[in-house]
Structure formats: C-alpha cells, structure tokens
Amino acid sequence: MFMKFKRSKVNPSFDARAMLDTVRLARTAGEFRRAEPIFLQGDPADSVMYVQQGGVKFSVVHGSHREAVVAIFGPGDFFGEGCLSAQPTRMGTASAIAPTTIFVIDKNEMLRVLRAEHSFSNQFIGYLLARNNRLQEDLIDQLCSSSEKRLARTLLILAGFAKQKQPDRELPRMSQTTLAKMIGTTRSRVNFFMNEFRKRGFIEYNGKITVNRSLLKGVLEA
Amino acid sequence: MFMKFKRSKVNPSFDARAMLDTVRLARTAGEFRRAEPIFLQGDPADSVMYVQQGGVKFSVVHGSHREAVVAIFGPGDFFGEGCLSAQPTRMGTASAIAPTTIFVIDKNEMLRVLRAEHSFSNQFIGYLLARNNRLQEDLIDQLCSSSEKRLARTLLILAGFAKQKQPDRELPRMSQTTLAKMIGTTRSRVNFFMNEFRKRGFIEYNGKITVNRSLLKGVLEA
DNA sequence: ACCGAACTGTTCCATTTTGCACAGTTTTCC
DNA sequence: GGAAAACTGTGCAAAATGGAACAGTTCGGT
Numbered sequence: 457m458f459m460k461f462k463r464s465k466v467n468p469s470f471d472a473r474a475m476l477d478t479v480r481l482a483r484t485a486g487e488f489r490r491a492e493p494i495f496l497q498g499d500p501a502d503s504v505m506y507v508q509q510g511g512v513k514f515s516v517v518h519g520s521h522r523e524a525v526v527a528i529f530g531p532g533d534f535f536g537e538g539c540l541s542a543q544p545t546r547m548g549t550a551s552a553i554a555p556t557t558i559f560v561i562d563k564n565e566m567l568r569v570l571r572a573e574h575s576f577s578n579q580f581i582g583y584l585l586a587r588n589n590r591l592q593e594d595l596i597d598q599l600c601s602s603s604e605k606r607l608a609r610t611l612l613i614l615a616g617f618a619k620q621k622q623p624d625r626e627l628p629r630m631s632q633t634t635l636a637k638m639i640g641t642t643r644s645r646v647n648f649f650m651n652e653f654r655k656r657g658f659i660e661y662n663g664k665i666t667v668n669r670s671l672l673k674g675v676l677e678a
Numbered sequence: 679m680f681m682k683f684k685r686s687k688v689n690p691s692f693d694a695r696a697m698l699d700t701v702r703l704a705r706t707a708g709e710f711r712r713a714e715p716i717f718l719q720g721d722p723a724d725s726v727m728y729v730q731q732g733g734v735k736f737s738v739v740h741g742s743h744r745e746a747v748v749a750i751f752g753p754g755d756f757f758g759e760g761c762l763s764a765q766p767t768r769m770g771t772a773s774a775i776a777p778t779t780i781f782v783i784d785k786n787e788m789l790r791v792l793r794a795e796h797s798f799s800n801q802f803i804g805y806l807l808a809r810n811n812r813l814q815e816d817l818i819d820q821l822c823s824s825s826e827k828r829l830a831r832t833l834l835i836l837a838g839f840a841k842q843k844q845p846d847r848e849l850p851r852m853s854q855t856t857l858a859k860m861i862g863t864t865r866s867r868v869n870f871f872m873n874e875f876r877k878r879g880f881i882e883y884n885g886k887i888t889v890n891r892s893l894l895k896g897v898l899e900a
Numbered sequence: 901a902c903c904g905a906a907c908t909g910t911t912c913c914a915t916t917t918t919g920c921a922c923a924g925t926t927t928t929c930c
Numbered sequence: 931g932g933a934a935a936a937c938t939g940t941g942c943a944a945a946a947t948g949g950a951a952c953a954g955t956t957c958g959g960t
Contacts, residue, residue, distance in 0.1 A: 516818050519898075524821035526814060541807040547814070570803065577799055581792065584806040585763040591813040592748055592769070596738050598820040599746035599862035631907060640821035642948055647909065676741075853937060864918060869939065
C-alpha cells in the first residue's frame with residue numbers, strides 16, 4: 457500500500473529516523489558543540505547530513521561581505537542535500553547552535569538507498585516538498601512583510617521549533633545579530649523591535665527568549 | 679546503472695518530457711491564452727501541472743492585500759506539486775504569461791508513477807532539488823541585495839529564461855508592476871531603475887525588453 | 901577569578917523605500 | 931474606430947531602513 461507524503465510547517469513530521477533504522481543505510485555519527493562548524497561554504501560536497509539531535513544554522517555569504525542565515529535545522533531535518541544534484545561544493549556554512557548529533561551519509565550511499573528503497577525515496581520526496589514549501593513561505597514573507605512582521609514571524613516559528621520537549625515557548629539561544637541575518641535587516645532594527653515587543657509583553661527575556669504566542673501573532677495581523 | 683541527477687540554474691535541464699513519454703503517465707493537455715488563469719489560490723488541489731510550452735506566473739496574495747510573484751515557470755517545469763504532500767488547496771494563483779500548453783497530471787496518477795518508475799522518481803527528486811536551490815537563491819538575494827540589484831538579477835534570469843529559441847535576449851512581456859511584485863518593491867522604484875538601466879545602455883525597450891547581459895551583470899558586482 | 905570577546909542598549913542621521921497622485925501613452929476589446 | 935483598461939513616466943512628502951558609533955553587560959575560556 458502506498459503512503460501519501462506527510463507534511464508539516466516547521467520540521468516535517470516526516471520521521472526519517474525510523475526510516476534510517478529500517479533501511480540499511482550506512483552512516484557515521486558526528487558530535488558538535490555549540491557554535492562548532494559542521495562544514496564551510498566552499499568545502500567539497502560529498503555527503504548528506506541528517507540532524508539526529510540539536511540544532512543547525514545554515515548561512516551563506518553573498519557577494520563581497522553580506523551574510524544571510526537561510527535556515528535553522530532541527531531533529532529530523534536533512535541538509536547539505538544539494539550535493540545529490542551535481543553541486544560540487546557547499547553553498548553555505550553549517551554550524552551547530554546547540555550540542556548536536558549529526559548523521560553523515562555518503563552521497564553515493566544516499567543515492568544507492570534512494571534507488572533501492574521505494575519507501576525511503578517517497579519519504580525523501582515528501583521531505584523535499586515540505587522544504588520547498590517552507591522556503592517559498594520565507595520568500596513570500598520577505599517579499600510582502602515589513603521587518604517588524606518578519607521578526608515576529610521568525611520568533612513564532614523558532615518558538616514552535618523547540619516544541620519537541622518543553623511545553624513552554626523558550627527559543628534556542630540566538631543573538632540579535634543572527635536574527636537580523638535571518639530576516640534581512642540590521643541589528644539596530646532587531647534590537648529596536650525586541651525592546652518594543654518586550655515593552656508590550658509579547659516576549660520576555662533575560663538571556664533566553666520566551667514568546668507569548670497569541671500576543672505576538674497579533675503583530676502579524678496588523 | 680543509476681544516473682546522477684542533473685542540475686541547472688533557471689530551468690532544470692531535467693528533460694521530463696522524454697520521461698513523460700517513456701513512462702505511461704496519464705495526462706490531459708490544456709491550452710491557455712496570455713493572462714488566462716490556470717488555477718486560483720484556494721482552489722482544491724488534486725493535480726500536478728507540467729509546462730509543455732509557454733510560460734506561467736505563480737503569485738500569492740499574502741495577508742490582507744499584498745501580492746508576491748513567487749516564480750515564473752517555463753517549458754520543463756512542474757508546478758502545483760504541493761498537493762503531493764497533503765496540501766488540500768492551491769497556495770497561489772497560476773496564470774499564463776504567453777500562449778501556453780500545460781499537461782495536467784492527476785495527483786494519484788503522479789503518485790502511482792512515482793512509486794512505479796524508479797527513473798521517474800529519481801528525475802523528480804532532481805527537479806525538486808533544483809527548485810529548492812532556486813528558491814534558496816531567491817531568498818538569499820532578497821536577504822542581501824538592494825532593490826536595484828534584485829531587479830538586475832531578475833532581468834538577467836528572465837533573459838536566460840527565453841533561451842530555448844531566440845539567440846537574442848528578449849524577455850517575456852512583463853509589466854513593471856509584475857516585476858515589482860517579483861522583487862518585493864513598488865512600481866515607482868522599478869520604473870526608476872528601468873529608466874536608469876536604459877540610460878546607461880544596460881537594457882533597451884520599446885515594448886519588449888532586451889538586456890545587454892555583460893553590462894547588466896556589472897550592476898551585480900558593485 | 902580574570903580577561904577578552906561577543907552581545908546588548910541606545911542614539912543619530914543619511915539614504916532608501918513607500919505610497920500616492922496625475923498626466924500621457926499604449927493595449928485590449930467591443 | 932473608439933472607449934475603457936492597463937501601463938508608463940513623473941514628482942514628492944512621509945515613513946522605514948541602513949549604517950555607524952560607543953558604553954555597558956554578559957559570556958567563555960583559562
């Protein structure tokens with residue numbers, strides 16, 4: 457019986473871990489500390505990564521000096537899969553934002569299993585569709601919304617991102633500089649809005665950020 | 679023998695047409711005139727589209743009133759494939775920007791063939807990877823570049839887009855309003871830069887737009 | 901416990917961008 | 931052919947954003 461692809465907003469509910477266990481897929485585990493780089497922009501690309509635990513920031517340096525944070529990956533996400541389609545080098549730098557366990561899957565091994573295991577390639581297609589969707593939503597937001605709204609949306613998504621454990625809405629630790637690079641603005645701007653949000657009670661922070669979802673969602677309506 | 683996925687920048691060199699002929703894939707053809715809608719945002723989504731000939735604009739209305747043009751599709755591109763992953767409705771409106779022939783593939787038929795034909799699902803994965811890449815590049819550009827550069831880049835991509843026939847660099851006809859919605863700015867701004875580019879000889883236009891690639895590329899360097 | 905590095909809070913101004921308005925031109929459609 | 935609709939060329943004031951600077955604070959490592 458053929459299974460319809462699953463879907464979700466932030467982390468695809470796609471449970472590849474079970475899949476990775478079912479399928480006989482050769483992999484090596486890697487442990488990374490907070491802020492430790494996993495691969496660098498320009499490195500030769502010959503493996504696909506899978507986040508087992510923790511979180512990963514993927515950033516790209518564009519043109520001469522400007523940097524963008526394109527995605528934050530969490531448990532269940534693949535990254536570095538560009539190498540499957542003839543990209544010889546990494547398009548950006550991946551680094552851990554928390555203690556992180558990564559499965560490293562050799563490109564050819566990944567291709568072999570995609571060929572051999574139907575259920576795996578179907579799941580992977582589902583994963584790619586979910587990611588496409590997320591990228592498209594990010595692009596739409598960038599095209600349509602003010603930086604205040606983009607920040608609110610990013611905070612909400614990051615809050616949901618931590619959903620695996622805590623019932624509260626604490627975010628992965630993340631500097632204002634990083635937030636600025638995620639929403640395409642300057643740190644001044646992020647700082648300004650963060651204080652604004654705090655004054656209005658939309659978020660709290662002493663070091664860790666906690667968001668009040670319903671209040672912050674109001675920003676997106678306006 | 680397993681074939682490595684192909685890759686390209688604008689239209690994946692992925693030749694799904696040959697594939698669609700090889701595979702026994704049920705489909706119906708649809709003809710659309712310029713500006714004719716193919717599907718509307720909110721419509722029930724139960725088929726995947728494949729562009730046989732022509733061009734398609736995919737736009738999304740976000741929030742209350744603002745609109746973004748997320749992608750322009752050409753021959754060889756799929757669109758509306760979100761429905762494969764449990765999206766019940768169309769996320770945006772697709773309409774022809776030129777006389778266009780579309781293959782409409784029923785969602786279940788598409789899923790059937792993806793299951794049945796390895797080479798097809800591998801090609802489709804390659805296509806999804808290429809699209810991911812393109813979306814990511816658009817996002818990066820949006821995060822890093824000024825509107826002048828974004829316009830220049832968009833014009834260059836659109837010029838390449840027409841590469842199937844003409845050796846010259848004529849673009850598909852496209853209003854300044856549409857360009858504005860593609861790069862996330864206002865028509866005033868687009869008009870300003872278009873005149874600027876024309877003065878400097880980067881582009882010509884009497885009605886159709888023609889770009890001088892090498893000169894226009896200079897804008898991206900600055 | 902200390903030092904340096906990284907991060908935050910804050911200010912200020914130049915520039916970019918928006919949003920609007922209106923006249924002239926081209927296209928489309930009857 | 932002619933009217934309506936869509937598109938372009940302007941201009942301009944208000945708002946948002948970028949960019950830099952600097953002091954105070956927290957964090958990380960030794």
